[in-house]
Amino acid sequence: MVIGWPPLSFVILLPLLGALVCLGPWFARERDTSGRLCRMWSLSISGLTLALLVAIAQGGMGAPDVLLSVTETREWIPSLGIYWSLALDGLSLAFTLLTCVVSLAVIAWSAKPAQAGAGWYSLLLLGQSAVLGAFLASDLVVFYCFYEVMLLPVLAAMALWGGARRLQAALQFLLYTVVGSVLMFLAILFIGWKGQTLLASHATEALFAFDITTLVSTKMLSVEQQMWLGLAFLVAFAVKTPIVPLHGWLPAAYREAPHGTAAFTAALLGKVGLYGIIRFVMPLFPDFMQVAAPALAALGAVGVVYGAMVAMVQRDVRSLLAYSSVSHLGFCVLGVAAATEMAVTGAVFQAVSHGLVTAALFLVFGAIIDRQGASDFDSLGGLAAKVPVSAFFLMIFSVAAVALPLTSSFVGEFLVILGSWAEFPQWTAFALIGVVLGAVYTLTAYLKTMFGPARDSSATGTNDLKGSDVLVLGALAALVLLLGVFPQGALSSISPAVQVQLSYADSQGDEGAKAQYRQSSETQALVQPAYLAQNDAQAGR
């Protein structure tokens, strides 16, 4: 269904506009006076974006078509076949909502880097705009543009307000990502050119064709081409996600970045990589995915265990969070590799849940680190008495990170494990070790910081969280619990979209699969796969 108004572009343009407005006071360098005003401004812009997105999704949802998909296409560079085309389906909706919520949370969070003012909000809004663009783009070149742009505000915030070794961390992050993505750029060009030569009969004189649905429907890539191109795409996304051997940039980046930026990066940037694999790699290179799936599953499972083991020995809170991210995202990778509907749906759900939980953890620990003036476990301890509110929320999110039932992570990990078991029993079993280790390091970290002997820290302020921060954390916690208790709503919107992505990999063409899918979903009245009922039973305990 095509919606004319308000178009999807507004979702991207609104934060961009907000960011540009904030640039003014940034350059005027009236830092102290403009900070508050800019915060209110960006809060309202970010909230408005969220509302707009929800409204568009509601509009699309109301249509009789089961597939929630709102699209928008405009000419951009027609002679090259590049179109400004955006699409919102269940998959994008999950990630765009996550983006809006996390951005809103980070903007609303009262603590920001000490010297930052309007610029902080400007960069956050820029980041939000670019990440939203990446999640909505359905033209490969448009996607690539957003994929590159979203790096810049994060790098700038890291380099401006980060820790002592921020420049090295930023450079490392940049090089990892850019080296990964230029090969993808080349692969995109190749695919576009190849697609056009096959489409030439019924298309214009354009040199390329970059629209993802058109490309997928043509099935024009030979197996050998799929291997090379798929690898180029996968490496780019694996750096961003990160998948284990390519995670080298991550610990330093999370440690050196300001806490808000770390929360933003951990919650959102990595998800673009995962989203890219599901959206682009799986349908475009089905044969490649078949070959790569065992390796990917192995990397995912190894990531789960390796991340957990390295996290256990970290002395710095932020390093622990960084490696725990590697571990949790390993589950998502495992689910994507299994490529069953349940596993991929679970992976998406787990990604969203991880985004919420990890953003909250980075924010709370960030506040504690700032107030205590130390970030290693040796100098933090006995804080439960000093900052009871933080301790309370930290408990909720730690428990969510461990994937206890009733939290959203539980649903995600459970679905992934259930869905992957049929495909890769050995790797799924291996990943289960990581779940146990996860409980160990998360709870140990909680115990060390909140209980235990109080350390002699030089911190003067023992003041706890402010009212607005409590509101932010409360909202995030409510979302985590809500998704954990009532996952059906989200799952029934994600799973049809996942099904469509998976159907591209089947031997029949695009239209056949979609038709078949529509038929099956009509018989089911509403998408309600069997496992959902099973899940209800567990969640309702």
Next chain:
Amino acid sequence: MNGVTSFAPILTLSLGSLVYLVTGKLLERGKLAAMLACGLVVIALAMLGIIPDSIGESEYGLIVNDFSRLLGVVACAGALLSLVTTRSAVEREGIDTIREYYFLALTALSGALVMIFCSDFLSLFIGVEVASLALYCLCGARVHEPASAESSMKYFLLGCFSSAFLLLGIALWYGATGSLSMVPLSTVPYNSMVFLSFLMMLVGIAFKVGLAPFHFWVPDVYQGSPTSVTTFMSCVVKVAAFAALLKILVLGFTYPQPWSLAALWVLAVLAMTVGNLAALQQRSVKRMLAYSSVAQAGYILVGIVSTEYGSDGITASLYYLVSYCVLTIGCFAALAAVGPDADDLRTVQGLGKRSPFLACCLTVFFLGLAGLPPSMAGLTAKLFVFSEALSSGLYGLAILAVLNSALACAYYFRVPAAMLFQAPAEGQGRIAVPPLAAIGLAACAAAVVLFGVFPEPLLGLLQGAADSLVGP
């Protein structure tokens, strides 16, 4: 009559420049001299717009068609932009020979126009020499500065050397074909003499373009010359030299032979790789930009090689050339606005605090050179050129090019990082940007973004130009 009108813009510039020599002290004041120079360039631009196309073969050695007209406009507009933007920098750099400065700049531009308009090898050589001789002197414009004199001397010696190669190539061509005209080779068989002639001309022009391994003058000259001269030179010389290269390739050696394509392939790869690797090690911003210009010339060559001088590849290359010109003018002009001796990374350190406007502009330009999105022209240009390589099946070249552009990010980011994320060195206050420079830089930045976001109009013009060069 037809042939004579094609001289009009060149005559305007070269006769107009003589005014500087005959008036006494009148034109020693910077403002008036600059106004006259800009006025002359504007008149030349207007003339470029109205002179009619040549009908058939021009007997005066010049040819007017869409290609020469468009590139002429690019060269003149680039010259105008750089003269306007660096107007006050010229004085701050301590160039006290204002009359000579503008005389030489206009002469160089008229020489560049001859290179762009030429239709036989004799006028090509005259154009090259006129432009080069003027530039040799311009490089030494900061007469009290040893580095400036050194760069002038180096440029002069190596330039003469390369001119000799070009001349030898032309002589061999004359021997092989019995004519100095570029046009007919369809009837002449490719023999060893023609092959040698090609190689000699290629070496000569590669020197002027600054392609590795003939790039040794580039870093010294770019660094040693006054920044205002570097701004002017980096655009005008690049455009003219590439126009000459295209004319030699497309008109002279119409039917690409395996050896000529192989030679260009090697040149492109060497230029990209050597340029980028050398730029990685620089701490001087001007030197880094000089090596980057070598690498960028390599990317431009990729488009030309890919389609075997086809019009699509040339369009992509021309688009790259135009966007590179805007970017490089912006970079050097902003550097000139920072100060007469802004060169080492330390001097731009903390520029974000000293002048947010300059830092912002420079960031846009450096991101553009790296080919990253906010300054879309760089990315779109890379997209065009790389896609030509891919669609011609030159996968190796495309992969090398794309890896090179990733490598290049490492040094392009160093400058914005130093500007934005480091504190200024001791005793460096805020910078007041002269209004003309601010307007020029803002125009460059806007052009960089707009060309990239809306490439279609420019692309259409360039396609027309490429078609008129390649012929039906």
